[in-house]
Amino acid sequence: MADAPFSRNSKKVSFLAPMQDITDAGFMRAVAERGAPGFAIAEYFRIHEYYELEPHILESVLLNPQRVCAQFIGENTEYISKAIAQIRNCYPQIKMLDLNLGCPAPKVYRKNVGGGLLRDIPKIAEILRVMRSEWDGCLSVKMRTGFDSDERFAEIFETVLAGKPDFITIHARTVKQLYKGVPNYSKIAEAVRMCDIPIIANGDISGAKKAREIIESTGCAGVMCGRHAVRNPWIFRQISEELAGLPVFEPTLADVRGYVDALRANIEASSDRMKYADSRLKKFLNFVGTAIDPDGAFLYKMRRAKGMDSLLKVCDEFMLDGGNAQKIFPQEPYAGVCSRPNHEL
Numbered sequence: 001m002a003d004a005p006f007s008r009n010s011k012k013v014s015f016l017a018p019m020q021d022i023t024d025a026g027f028m029r030a031v032a033e034r035g036a037p038g039f040a041i042a043e044y045f046r047i048h049e050y051y052e053l054e055p056h057i058l059e060s061v062l063l064n065p066q067r068v069c070a071q072f073i074g075e076n077t078e079y080i081s082k083a084i085a086q087i088r089n090c091y092p093q094i095k096m097l098d099l100n101l102g103c104p105a106p107k108v109y110r111k112n113v114g115g116g117l118l119r120d121i122p123k124i125a126e127i128l129r130v131m132r133s134e135w136d137g138c139l140s141v142k143m144r145t146g147f148d149s150d151e152r153f154a155e156i157f158e159t160v161l162a163g164k165p166d167f168i169t170i171h172a173r174t175v176k177q178l179y180k181g182v183p184n185y186s187k188i189a190e191a192v193r194m195c196d197i198p199i200i201a202n203g204d205i206s207g208a209k210k211a212r213e214i215i216e217s218t219g220c221a222g223v224m225c226g227r228h229a230v231r232n233p234w235i236f237r238q239i240s241e242e243l244a245g246l247p248v249f250e251p252t253l254a255d256v257r258g259y260v261d262a263l264r265a266n267i268e269a270s271s272d273r274m275k276y277a278d279s280r281l282k283k284f285l286n287f288v289g290t291a292i293d294p295d296g297a298f299l300y301k302m303r304r305a306k307g308m309d310s311l312l313k314v315c316d317e318f319m320l321d322g323g324n325a326q327k328i329f330p331q332e333p334y335a336g337v338c339s340r341p342n343h344e345l
């Protein structure tokens with residue numbers, strides 16, 4: 001059994017959150033170039049009878065296997081054992097493995113995996129018993145506070161602790177809250193009081209100041225950022241500067257334009273994505289756009305751009321032209337500017 005590569009008493013850590021179809025190796029590189037997080041969890045491997053360790057996910061773990069956790073989502077311990085053996089034998093450089101107890105997509109949780117497992121506490125115990133006995137490396141769990149309420153949080157958390165993970169990440173929302181409900185960070189403080197392993201706080205850690213507030217108010221060992229890192233890839237650098245009491249780096253909109261180029265290059269490097277490169281870039285710009293202008297004009301125009309050239313022209317207009325290049329990219333999104341008005345994210 002290995003310990004986490006950080007402890008409750010060491011320097012506070014930061015994590016890039018796993019995000020399916022977003023946090024591939026190229027995205028991780030684009031973030032690292034702007035101030036790497038301490039650690040990351042990769043998109044999940046769906047473990048079932050015919051599972052495959054998808055090459056693009058493996059690539060993101062193998063990018064930095066001491067610091068990127070592989071993640072499993074699944075409930076069948078026979079297949080989970082098989083996948084652990086495959087990782088042990090074929091990819092011994094992978095050191096960290098995480099169990100997903102949080103995915104809220106109905107088509108996932110209805111199969112009693114991800115967030116669905118929070119309704120089946122004995123099953124959580126069974127899965128962790130198998131994972132702990134067969135995985136020598138660092139084992140972690142990424143969980144939510146409950147399924148449709150956080151009333152059973154203590155019971156679920158005790159069960160997770162009994163599985164002897166080396167650290168636990170808590171997304172401070174229930175499964176039913178999806179990605180929008182107000183996070184209940186008091187559950188993170190409760191978890192910290194209940195154990196002595198590191199607890200990582202997750203859920204709307206939108207900037208460096210908020211990260212410091214959550215660390216101070218909960219006693220957690222670190223923070224994990226997902227969507228806010230897509231908007232602002234400098235967030236991990238800013239968090240470590242804020243925690244060290246140093247001046248916090250302020251990127252300009254020209255720096256953001258450089259980030260857009262890095263995202264585009266990553267998308268275009270993959271031939272199967274070339275055809276839809278502009279719609280794929282828009283997926284990222286929906287997050288970035290919440291901090292470009294207070295009226296949401298960039299988002300409005302960006303969503304209507306047709307083809308890569310006109311999309312990049314809209315980026316130039318708002319990030320470079322007419323003196324915009326020198327403007328500071330704010331650490332927090334503008335109030336009321338919504339990344340995807342009709343979506344849960």
Ligand SMILES: Cc1cc2nc3c(=O)[nH]c(=O)nc-3n(C[C@H](O)[C@H](O)[C@H](O)COP(=O)(O)O)c2cc1C
Pocket residue numbers: 017018019020021022042043044071100102103142171179202203204205224225226227228345
């Ligand atoms: C598009 C998207 C995909 C996600 N995929 C995963 C995943 O594969 N595994 C996982 O544990 N969580 C996944 N999550 C949840 C995030 O890791 C994180 O817990 C959640 O977004 C809350 O953090 P945030 O407010 O910083 O974004 C995903 C979230 C989003 C928005």
